[in-house]
Amino acid sequence: MNPTHLSGSTEPQGSKSSSSQTTEPSKHGKIDANSMASTTADLLFQGSQQNNSNNGGGADSASQKACRACTDFRSWMKAHNKADPTITKVVPAKRPQCPLARDELGRSTWSFLHTMAAYYPNEPNTQQQREMKTFINLFSKFYPCDDCAEHLREDLKTNQPDTTSRHNLSQWMCRAHNRVNIMLGKSEFDCSKVDERWRDGWKDGSCD
Known part of the structure; x- marks a missing residue:
């Protein structure tokens, strides 16, 4: 026509x-x-x-895209850009309520674990100490990222959580996170600032 x-x-x-x-x-x-x-x-x-x-x-364009559910978001975007040269550096806003990619799941999980430790009792009784230790060990068996869960189980063999107080659990969680950061080539977090980061807010008032 x-x-x-x-x-x-x-x-x-x-x-x-x-x-x-x-x-x-x-x-x-x-x-x-x-x-x-x-x-x-x-x-x-x-x-x-x-x-x-x-x-x-356009028949093969869909088959050239990388599997997002199988890898972290940054790697997925790199692979996707290679498969589709028309994509620019501007990434469209992510739709809400989408399944979490590996890196998103990791950030959300660490936020939960650090916050849980920050609000743990200052002087937990024997049952609370036992239940928290049991929770963390069970958590390592059901975490959705298989190799992440396996790494945590290996770490727990020699580094069981210290559940004797809120401070001790928060410090244990921070050190565990830093061991993962070192393995991934990331910078370590200053464990003296866990309360500012996860409970009280920064001293400069930026969280108020």
Whole structure:
């Protein structure tokens, strides 16, 4: 179908091309609306044809994308950019209520564990100490990231949680997190600031 049909133009064949008329003013000094619409349709049609030829009709574009659920978000984006060169550095806003990728799950989990330790009793009774230790050991068996859970179980073989007080548990959790940070090549957190970070807020008042 001739793309000018999409614009509603009734210009007879043999007249000047629509692209040349877009810059030619009418008797009243205004650009003809039909010519402008015809040119826009031409450009859209040509752009569509070019994209289809470049993408092979789009049949394989979906199969070239990386599996997001199988890796962390940063690696997924790198692989996705390689598969689709049309993607720019601008990442669209993430839709809410989507399954967590590995790095998102890790951040959320550490936030929960540190906050739980920060609100643990200052002087827990024997039952509370036992239950917290049991919880952390059971947690290492059911954490959704298999290799992360395995690493935690290995760490617990020689570093059982200190549940004798809120301070001791918070410090144990911070050291456990730092061991993971070292393994991942990340900087260590200053464990003297766990209460500021996870319970009281920073002393400069930025959290107030």
